[in-house]
Amino acid sequence: MQRILTIIGARPQFIKASVVSRAIQQADGIEEILLHTGQHFDTNMSEVFFDQLGIPRPDIQLDIHGGSHGEMTGLMLAEIEQSILTHKPDRVLVYGDTNSTLAGALAAAKLHVPVAHVEAGLRSFNMRMPEEVNRILTDQVSDLLFCPTETAVKNLEAEGFAQKPVKVMQVGDVMQDAALLFAKRSVPPVGGNLPDRFILATLHRAENTDDAERLTNIVQALNQIHQEKAPVVLPLHPRTRKLIAQQGLSLNVHLIDPVGYFEMLWLLDHCDLVLTDSGGVQKEAFFFGKPCVTMRDQTEWVELVEAGANQLVGACKNKILDSAKHHYGRIVEDAHALYGGGAASSRIVKKIIEFS
Structure with a gap:
């Protein structure tokens, strides 16, 4: 049984995780441990998404929010590292480009746990955006790079990923999965x-x-x-x-x-x-x-x-x-x-x- 530690913390990640977690539950030979960093912490930005989307309650609930980017990422890195050591996952799964994403990927990489990145290869080419820094660094330490579009694949190819011992795959966008699945339940x-x-x-x-x-x-x-x-x-x-x-x-x-x-x-x-x-x-x-x-x-x-x-x-x-x-x-x-x-x-x- 393969054990996956999924790291989420922000609104878009709750939505993406809702459909991937559903697919994990329907598959054989894989189980998921869910860690919520607390990056989005108020009711409307966090709890309501778990209620609406049917996401399993997090197995690990951190309470890390506010502060500077460095402070937040550093605190998350330390806490996620401890969770990895405790639960010993076979792989860490991260989404998107938030501080939670980078902290999860770095913690796993430093402990030699493989990382899968959903929404890999996205680039704005604006290094002033903290999200751009997060996504670039996360891609660098991931071995499974799930790209939503052909453009994302080409971005990674241009950065030399074709010569690295990693798997770059165009799989589509999980946000479309969610939109199509939940549209009839909108209110x-x-x-x-x-x-x-x-x-x-x-x-x-x-x-x-x-x-x-x-x-x-x-x-x-x-x-x-x-x-x-x-x-x-x-x-x-x-x-x-x-x-x-x-x-x-x-x-x-x-x-x-x-x-x-x-x-x-x-x-x-x-x-x-x-x-x-x-x-x-x-x-x-x-x-x-x-x-x-x-x-x-x-x-x-x-x-x-x-x-x-x-x-x-x-x-x-x-x-x-x-x-x-x-x-x-x-x-x-x-x-x-x-x-x-x-x-x-x-x-x-x-x-x-x-x-x-």
Whole structure:
């Protein structure tokens, strides 16, 4: 029996783990130990996802959140190392590009435990992003690299992975698995009193929220779109709300509390446009046939830009305004083959068993 230690800590990882854990439970010869670092710790950002998605309760629950990137990653590294020594897994499984991802991968690598990385090979080519540092380093210490797209495979090939003793595999995107599986269970946010037609916005990435000029431009753009084009619905993360207040800014849009995954699926399904600086939301918009305006300078999901489903506008107020007006209400052609058609999770589990 192969024992897998899965490391999760942030909202997107809960969603990804929900479908892969389901596939693990349905497979023979493999068992999973689930470790939650605590990176997202409040009810809406953590507990609700376990309740909604049917993820087994974590076998190991750390309580590490807040602090600087180095402090958080260091604390996680020490605690995960102890968990590996205690539970003696045959492999550690990590997702995405968070501090939890890097800490899990480093702890395993230093103890010579093989690492499998889901969403390997993604690159924004912006080393100012902590996520870019996390994903590059995680790929370097992983031996099973599960790539969601052909672009991700090519990125790793360009970095010399074809000459390394590792397995690079294009398996599809587990986020599509989740969206297709849970779409029918989506529900509107409680007490949201939402307009019939609206634009969905998300704003949380440090490159925007920690830069006063970028944050000001985005807030002003969202306010103007809300006033002139269509209501903007924004589920606002507590950290972002605090930073906006510190800058003396005011968001004059339809603000709601952070939502669970099923509520987010409902918002994506019912909106007319998505404005975001998230990585995952760019893809989720595509899964629901909605155009996306990405308020970042780079994206890992270049195939969406190439397909015309996504437009990069950075934090330029005028570009955000023009793009929102241009794409509002447009229907994006669905192309499941781009992300594997909803079978990524089963492919991942089969490969983990095959290469055990």
